[in-house]
Amino acid sequence: MILHIKNMVCNRCKMVVKAELEKLGLNPVSVQLGEVVLAENISGQQRAEIAKKLTPLGFELLEDKKAQITEQVKTxxxxxxxxxxxxxxxxxxxxxxxxxxxxxxxxxxxxxxxxxxxxxxxxxxxxxxxxxxxxxxxxxxxxxxxxxxxxxxxxxxxxxxxxxxxxxxxxxxxxxxxxxxxxxxx
The missing domain is CATH 1.10.10.60 (Homeodomain-like)
Structure with missing residues (x-):
């Protein structure tokens, strides 16, 4: 499963996002600027939990396709x-x-x-x-x-x-x- 995350702009961002996902018991296969590939699919509740953890750190899960494209351009x-x-x-x-x-x-x-x-x-x-x-x-x-x-x-x-x-x-x-x-x- 692929997650698109806004405001991942540096290597430290990648480390922070990876650590937070691992704390939630998830297995990130790949963490790139703006994009995380998880080994497993996640539920709506897990998605909300990820958003809750990342938002205070300045990151945002992107659901909208246009927002995802825009973030990919920026990245x-x-x-x-x-x-x-x-x-x-x-x-x-x-x-x-x-x-x-x-x-x-x-x-x-x-x-x-x-x-x-x-x-x-x-x-x-x-x-x-x-x-x-x-x-x-x-x-x-x-x-x-x-x-x-x-x-x-x-x-x-x-x-x-x-x-x-x-x-x-x-x-x-x-x-x-x-x-x-x-x-x-x-």
Whole structure:
């Protein structure tokens, strides 16, 4: 049985969800961002119990198909931007279609309906958040950050960064603003 869980955005989230399910006597076969595969089917009462345990921890069981698709899009983009070890040289629509096994127009329409923003805007927000993280750590130059996030130039990254945050990457770094968002807040 597959459970779709909202707000699983990091490895610690996966560990917490797995531990809570095991405390309930369940056997998670696989725990990925946004999705848990259980060895057994569960009853409605068990589902309610899982929801009761996860909700105070900031997670939410997703029942609605549109909400599940939206969460899968978010999880795929978070994985791509924050956890993939290669540069972001992918076609986003192809990447999402392949990951979700759905046509991109359907993915885009559902995501926009549920989130009231486009998939592309969400992707840009995640990339800017990753750029903030990289700037905060100070280990890479702006050129290296632009390259890793697959921007055509530093100017393109800077323009998009300023549009999203209101400040340039250089101003962000020198002002030590540090106002980063958690991934589930984006």
């Amino acid at each position: 795929s983009i978070i994985n791509l931007v924050h956890y993939a070890n290669e540069q972001l040289k992918v076609n986003l629509s192809s990447y999402l279609s392949e990951n979700l096994q759905l046509e991109y127009p359907q993915i885009s329409a559902v995501f926009s309906e549920v989130e009231h923003q486009t998939v592309e805007k969400y992707f840009i927000s995640q990339k800017i958040e990753k750029a903030k993280e990289m700037l905060t750590y100070g280990q890479l130059t702006l050129s290296e950050i632009a390259y890793q996030l697959n921007y055509s130039s530093v100017a393109h990254l800077s323009a998009q960064f300023k549009k999203v945050t209101g400040v340039t990457p250089s101003a962000y770094k020198t002002a030590n603003i540090g106002k980063r968002k958690t991934l589930d807040e984006i």
